[in-house]
Amino acid sequence: MKKLKILLVIADGLGDRKVEALGGQTPLQKANKANIDSLLRSSLVGLMDPIGPGVVPGSDTSHLAIFGLDPRKYYKGRGSFEALGAGATLNEGDVAFRGNFATVDNDLRVVDRRAGRKIEEADDLVKELNSKIDEVQGVKVRFYHGTEHRVSLVLSGDNLSDKVSDTDPHEIGKRVLHSEPLDGSLNSKRTAQIVNDLTKRMFEVLSKSKFNEKRESEGLPPANIILLRGASVHTELPKLKDYTQLSSAAVSATALIKGVCKSIGMEVITPPGATGGIDTDYIAKADAAANLLKDHDLVFLHIKATDAASHDGKALEKVKAIEMIDKAIGKVLDTFGSDIILLFTGDHSTPVELKEHSGDPVPVLLYAPVNIAPDSVNSFDEISVRKGSLKIVGLNIIDLLLNYSNRASKYGA
Amino acid sequence: MKKLKILLVIADGLGDRKVEALGGQTPLQKANKANIDSLLRSSLVGLMDPIGPGVVPGSDTSHLAIFGLDPRKYYKGRGSFEALGAGATLNEGDVAFRGNFATVDNDLRVVDRRAGRKIEEADDLVKELNSKIDEVQGVKVRFYHGTEHRVSLVLSGDNLSDKVSDTDPHEIGKRVLHSEPLDGSLNSKRTAQIVNDLTKRMFEVLSKSKFNEKRESEGLPPANIILLRGASVHTELPKLKDYTQLSSAAVSATALIKGVCKSIGMEVITPPGATGGIDTDYIAKADAAANLLKDHDLVFLHIKATDAASHDGKALEKVKAIEMIDKAIGKVLDTFGSDIILLFTGDHSTPVELKEHSGDPVPVLLYAPVNIAPDSVNSFDEISVRKGSLKIVGLNIIDLLLNYSNRASKYGA
Structure with missing residues (x-):
């Protein structure tokens, strides 16, 4: 079976609640995200608790978990990242x-x-x-x-x-x-x-x-x-390459996230125009990710804009950020659509009305151009994905990526 | 964001199976529970395995888990409780x-x-x-x-x-x-x-x-x-106040549960008329809980009657107990409805036809007067809640309560 490449897209603080300014919809519900929704024809969707149900994650602990390292064992504080x-x-x-x-x-x-x-x-x-x-x-x-x-x-x-x-x-x-x-x-x-x-x-x-x-x-x-x-x-962390065999690179403009990625041995790129804010150049980041996919097994695209908008309480900015992420994803898929699996999620929820991280679960989408029977969900948002089959924690993600990209090793005989 | 108070209501042995004497319904399906069902408009619901799927909990081990202490680490036997x-x-x-x-x-x-x-x-x-x-x-x-x-x-x-x-x-x-x-x-x-x-x-x-x-x-x-x-x-247990910052009090008439609560530092009240049996004074317990909510962050209301009826194989008594609990919950909500979150569940299932604890999961309802998108479920019972988004274990409950009451601390940065 052909090994597929992996694109992991994390929109920081993606998850949300009903927002009054959006007529009671969540930003994901409100956003026009045709590219993401079109992936549902061959995707599993559901909810992820980055650390555990109700636990409010930081971005560092959550990313560690998503990269397969239990933060309760490996997290020593933010400074070194x-x-x-x-x-x-x-x-x-x-x-x-x-x-x-x-x-x-x-x-x-x-x-x-x-x-x-x-x-x-x-x-x-x-x-x-x-x-x-x-x-x-x-x-x-x-x-x-x-x-x-x-x-x-x-x-x-x-x-x-x-x-x-x-x-x-x-x-x-x-x-x-x-x-x-x-x-x-x-x-x-x-x-x-x-x-x-x-x-x-x-x-x-x-x-x-x-x-x-x-x-x-x-x-x-x-x-x-x-x-x-x-x-x-600073304590040395295990390297992603060693525990997954994946060559990997990250596109991020946020020091904390770049630090987490470097600490597990990822190559980290910050293309010109990427700011870590709501004014970031999404297409420059998409291009960088597409470029890195040529010679890496896994490329991680991190977008901070959703979280920045949430902390500022700006619902419409968050909607716009999601729409731009949708365009960025579409750009990469135009090139690699049938050769990559894609996982899209957030590292935690940051409800715009709360303006802070919360322990609410985050929607997760796993697109794989293989013959998985897709979940019968027709919109990627906090409510619709509850009908999906994924009910996972952050630590499950690497295993899911390895499985659906035909890269997993058998555990046992 | 305003910190909400927390009411935790546990109906002992709440979960059940289809009961012949109830025409194939469960006691929760049969019971008239208008107050509880009305909470579904702003609730997450689902199933909880107090210890883990299929594990038959005691009331002591289950309550420890629900209060956030892993019984596999902390449980030393019933005598000291x-x-x-x-x-x-x-x-x-x-x-x-x-x-x-x-x-x-x-x-x-x-x-x-x-x-x-x-x-x-x-x-x-x-x-x-x-x-x-x-x-x-x-x-x-x-x-x-x-x-x-x-x-x-x-x-x-x-x-x-x-x-x-x-x-x-x-x-x-x-x-x-x-x-x-x-x-x-x-x-x-x-x-x-x-x-x-x-x-x-x-x-x-x-x-x-x-x-x-x-x-x-x-x-x-x-x-x-x-x-x-x-x-x-007897070994000293961690105190709820120390690991959650919550001031707390319990209303219970059951020695074992009172002991668990005291062992984690909760104030424990047994109002006159509370018996720990099916003849208990539900309204006296509701009044006591409402009174304690005035100056505690978390109030735990424990009702033994559902379990007592189950052990005696009395399906109609269990239905009646649930209806009285519904009234008790209504009484507290009349006073605190928009200022509290409420979690209602059982500490385990005690199917009335089995007359003993079982390892079946227990329905759980988490009502929060915040803008969470509710689960689309219109009855709170063993079958309906399967369509809800919660799929949790007892140890998750404290984190969920802290999250939805706006009291959680971020883990990481």
């Missing part, structure tokens, strides 16, 4: 922090937690930090710029711990916090001291930076500190 | 037994395993035992009266074990059994000796009791022994 997504190379034991460029006064009181958010000089400031602060107390220090005000910090050395508290006070007017050890270990005490020393040195370097001088001369708030949070220790 | 439910305070390592007041002859042969069952003097007899038997071999001894002939015994001290056999021969005409160690440990040997000594001392005290003299003068069988069974060691 963000750092990987921002371009870091991590080694076992490195401690990564998420950070914000922020504006503080001379007393280290927070004036702007994001230093204006759009910081043109962010790359330059990160470069300056890396050139002027190479190490603290013998520990190697590296900064990586994510998007806008976002920065990752990585500490590399022996005897480090991620059991240290944040320096981010999460509130304007409060002073930058001292990092404190969160357990009684010497490693935590040492790491907290390093973080506190580093905070002082960052302020010294950034306060004097010509890039901040320029910002102030333009009336912009200086990015004179990095507020740190969410320390996490 | 019964003792807690009868009013005991237990410490880690205490060994609790279930017991029956019984009538034996001078040769310790059982004449009546329940000493007539209704024992007016039971409280006095227990008081007398506690005053005359304070300790045996340095181990502290306490008796607690449950309902009717039921008594709990608690042993407190070092080096005790619950690996000892029952003294209850479970048969009339047989002699009270010697308790024997069930493993090779010294602690089991010692505990069995204590139980045997204690049995002699109970007989001495009870044989001479003026309360039994009175019973005999009235022609009633003396309650001159306590037959012991089901030793279980």
